[in-house]
Amino acid sequence: MIQQAARDFAQQELLPGVIERDEEQRFPAEAVRKMGELGFMGMMVDPKYGGSGMDTLSYVIVMEELSKIDASASVVVSVNNSLVCWGLETFGTEEQKQKYLTRLATGEIIGAFCLSEPEAGSDATSQKTTAIDKGDHYLLNGTKNWITNGGTADVYLVMAQTDADKGHKGINALIVEKGMPGFEIGPKENKLGIRGSDTHSLQFNDVKVPKENRIGEDGFGFKFAMKTLAGGRIGIAAQALGIAAGAYELSLKYSKERKAFGKEISRHQAIAFKLADMHTRIEAARHLVYKSAWDKDQGNNYDLSGAMAKLYASEVAMWASVEAVQIHGGNGYVKEYHVERLMRDAKITQIYEGTSEIQKIVISRSVLSN
Secondary structure (H helix, E strand, O other): OOOHHHHHHHHHHOOOOOOHHHOOOOOOHHHHHHHHHOOOHHHOOOOOHHHOOOOOHHHHHHHHHHHHHHEEEEEEEEHHHHHHHHHHHOOOOOHHHHHHHHHHHHHOEEEEEEOOOOEEEEHHHOOEEEEOOOOOOOEEEEEEEEEOOOOOOOOEEEEEEEHHHHHHHEEEEEEEEEOOEEEEEEEEEEOOOOOOEEEEEEEEEEEEHHHHHHOOOOHHHHHHHHHHHHHHHHHHHHHHHHHHHHHHHHHHHHHHEEEEEEEEHHHHHHHHHHHHHHHHHHHHHHHHHHHHHHHHHHHOHHHHHHHHHHHHHHHHHHHHHHHHHHHHHHHOOOOOHHHHHHHHHHOOOOOOOOOHHHHHHHHHHHHHOO
């Protein structure tokens, strides 16, 4: 039922205008509002905080269906659910949950997760953004980049270094609100893919952040970021799965309609074998994604399964979308057939929430520790 609801929404609300939004780099504001009404923006949040109270498996099923059509819209759902809402509900104070989570879970407002910096992307320990303890508040200074929902969010979870001598144990996670004096939003990035997604750099110039906006104990910021990103990988794995599945579904349909040498191209072995390979790899990716979601729901350690799902699903997304363009031939290079956009969108899944190389580090460390 959840899958069908997401599929219907994607077809009826996301598909119309998706090409234009991509070309114009237009944020899908109306679709995001409607996804909030459907409960997609706080799927795993307890109903007492305005969420849908569903499990991670339901969440990844929704992510897959949305991503088949519009990965720019699905990444908004991913960040709001996996990074912002989950982080606040799991580690925030009751006051923080009442003030921020209740509105985030319903989609009244959306959130952003601010870790990456010009010199600290995957290396989260090298935070140059500082949060100096001033007694009742922190004085925040620095730059964050590649921030999804950067211009449209109202609440930002910002990682910053409070005590450099303590290394990663001196990092804190702070809740910053749009409009705080000294907080500036930079220009929107002109990207290859997920062009409707709102990606900006952020500047913090002597921003006063109240002490009550710190998440967890002093120095908990690095652990907060790592624990939150582990769940974020599952959401991005589901996004990659959706992109791959969307490319496959379009290719299957096209191959049954397009004729060459007197018959549908699906009846030519060269195309049929491509479809067979696509279907097989996508099913394998789906099992990895579902397994990681199941691990999270069961309370198991999901660092390994999440990293494997993200690694493999993102590789399948890139490969399957390229195959989809090839199956479509010249039409695959044309925007109206959608697969060229899926190919561009697929690439980012190999980069954000940790590159493929980072996932291999996580996987290899787990394997070698046994």
